[in-house]
Structure formats: C-alpha cells, structure tokens
Amino acid sequence: MRLKDKVAIVTGSGRGIGEAIVLRFAAEGAKIVVNDVNEKDAGAVVEKIKAKGGQATAVIGSVALRETVQSMVDTAGREYGTLDIIVNNAGITRDAILHKMTDDQWNQVIDTNLKGVFLGIQCAARVMREKGYGKIINISSTSALGNTGQINYSAAKAGVIGMTKTAAKELGIKGVNVNAIAPGMIWTDMMKNMPPETIKQMDAALPFLVPLNRKGQPEDIANLALFLASDESSFITGQVIFCDGGMKM
Numbered sequence: 635m636r637l638k639d640k641v642a643i644v645t646g647s648g649r650g651i652g653e654a655i656v657l658r659f660a661a662e663g664a665k666i667v668v669n670d671v672n673e674k675d676a677g678a679v680v681e682k683i684k685a686k687g688g689q690a691t692a693v694i695g696s697v698a699l700r701e702t703v704q705s706m707v708d709t710a711g712r713e714y715g716t717l718d719i720i721v722n723n724a725g726i727t728r729d730a731i732l733h734k735m736t737d738d739q740w741n742q743v744i745d746t747n748l749k750g751v752f753l754g755i756q757c758a759a760r761v762m763r764e765k766g767y768g769k770i771i772n773i774s775s776t777s778a779l780g781n782t783g784q785i786n787y788s789a790a791k792a793g794v795i796g797m798t799k800t801a802a803k804e805l806g807i808k809g810v811n812v813n814a815i816a817p818g819m820i821w822t823d824m825m826k827n828m829p830p831e832t833i834k835q836m837d838a839a840l841p842f843l844v845p846l847n848r849k850g851q852p853e854d855i856a857n858l859a860l861f862l863a864s865d866e867s868s869f870i871t872g873q874v875i876f877c878d879g880g881m882k883m
C-alpha cells in the first residue's frame with residue numbers, strides 16, 4: 635500500500651478526475667476527505683470507498699469560499715488526526731471567445747480555478763509546514779498554454795502553475811512537495827458536456843493532435859497523482875507534469 639494511513643483531501647472529488655483520484659488513494663490505504671459542491675455525488679463516492687473497506691468523509695461546499703476549505707482541513711484533523719496530502723482538483727469551464735466573454739464567466743472561473751487553489755494551498759500549508767511533511771498537487775491544464783475560447787480558464791490554469799512554483803520554493807525547506815499536473819483531453823463530464831459537433835471535430839483530429847491517439851481517462855491522472863502523493867516522488871517539487879498523450883510535448 636503506497637499511501638497507508640496517509641490523510642488526503644481531494645477537492646471536486648464527487649465525479650470525474652477527482653473521483654478517480656480518491657478511489658485510487660483509498661485503495662492504497664489513504665483516509666479521504668471528499669469535497670464537492672454536489673452533495674449527492676460526494677455522498678455516493680464516500681459510500682463507494684466505505685463499501686471497499688476504506689475510510690472517507692465528505693465536506694460539501696465551494697472551494698472558492700475560505701470557510702469550506704478551512705473546514706476540509708479541520709475535518710481531516712478531527713476525523714483522522716492529521717493532513718498529509720491535498721489535491722486541488724475542483725475546476726469549472728465557462729467558455730466564450732474573447733470579445734464575448736462576460737464578467738460573470740470570468741469571475742466564476744477565476745474564483746473556483748484560481749482562488750480555490752490558492753485557498754487549498756494556503757490552508758493545507760499551515761498544517762503541513764508545522765508537521766514538516768506534506769504533498770500538495772494542483773490540477774492545471776494544457777490550456778495554461780492558451781486555448782481558443784478559454785481566456786478565463788487559461789489565465790486561471792497558468793496562474794496555478796505560478797502558484798505551484800512559488801509554494802514549492804516557500805515550502806521545500808518545510809518538507810512539503812508542491813507539484814502540478816496538466817491534463818490534456820480527459821474523458822469526463824467536463825468534456826462530454828461540450829457541443830456534440832465540437833466532440834466530433836476533436837475525435838476526427840485526434841490522430842493529428844495526440845500522438846498516443848486516444849482521449850485520456852480519469853485513471854490516467856489518478857495514476858500520476860498517486861505517484862506525486864507517494865514518497866516515490868520525494869525529490870520532485872515545483873514541476874508541472876503534462877499527462878496528455880503527448881499533445882503538448
């Protein structure tokens with residue numbers, strides 16, 4: 635078991651990539667704080683973990699709110715005695731072409747995808763620096779390099795990379811590793827909810843866009859998150875690892 639008795643928070647883990655990460659972490663022995671805005675999904679994931687003999691509890695609420703994020707850290711301490719790992723995964727898209735993007739679309743994405751990650755890093759770091767141990771994993775995106783229709787999302791995801799490197803510099807001496815994962819096209823609801831025509835066009839272009847010629851699965855990201863959460867990656871910090879089938883090599 636690669637995470638035996640470690641305590642992990644994963645934000646936005648009611649479905650998709652976050653769900654795959656908590657299921658993988660729990661299977662490797664971690665005790666889990668599941669977070670999501672969707673209470674039903676979060677509850678179902680907690681039940682799945684418990685049904686397999688694992689330990690999990692849910693904190694419902696938005697990562698954009700300090701009280702939710704602090705409550706996750708407090709819950710980890712109260713229920714499981716400590717905090718070892720946080721995966722700042724919760725994210726949304728509100729796509730629009732530059733000249734049509736509204737303030738609302740901008741603010742929603744920045745609040746969840748940028749401020750939410752800042753709050754996760756900060757609240758977890760306060761515990762981890764005292765403890766002298768911790769693993770912080772932030773979910774960025776290949777869109778950090780720019781993507782048509784995603785000026786809000788790419789700003790937030792590039793910001794996540796900047797925060798990852800700053801936090802890695804500040805926390806390294808305290809025994810805390812901070813890294814980012816930049817997923818490419820991963821087949822979750824986030825992608826499935828795109829207009830059917832866009833999905834069709836992407837599928838047709840797949841062999842030219844993605845050298846490995848497939849869409850990623852949530853488990854592809856969970857495997858990498860497990861490595862970064864485990865002590866196998868103890869000499870890696872401040873890195874952005876692209877998990878995208880070679881799309882942005």
Ligand SMILES: NC(=O)c1ccc[n+]([C@@H]2O[C@H](COP(=O)([O-])OP(=O)(O)OC[C@H]3O[C@@H](n4cnc5c(N)ncnc54)[C@H](O)[C@@H]3O)[C@@H](O)[C@H]2O)c1
Nearest residue numbers: 646649650651671696697723724725775817820822823824
């Ligand atoms: N799917 C992809 O192709 C892809 C590519 C690159 C990066 N990512 C990133 O991976 C992460 C997970 O994406 P996914 O594909 O699993 O998406 P998803 O939409 O399937 O799941 C996201 C989860 O986060 C939850 N959530 C949304 N806003 C929240 C908030 N404010 N607070 C707490 N929870 C919230 C949702 O309810 C949902 O359960 C996101 O950060 C996303 O930007 C995804």
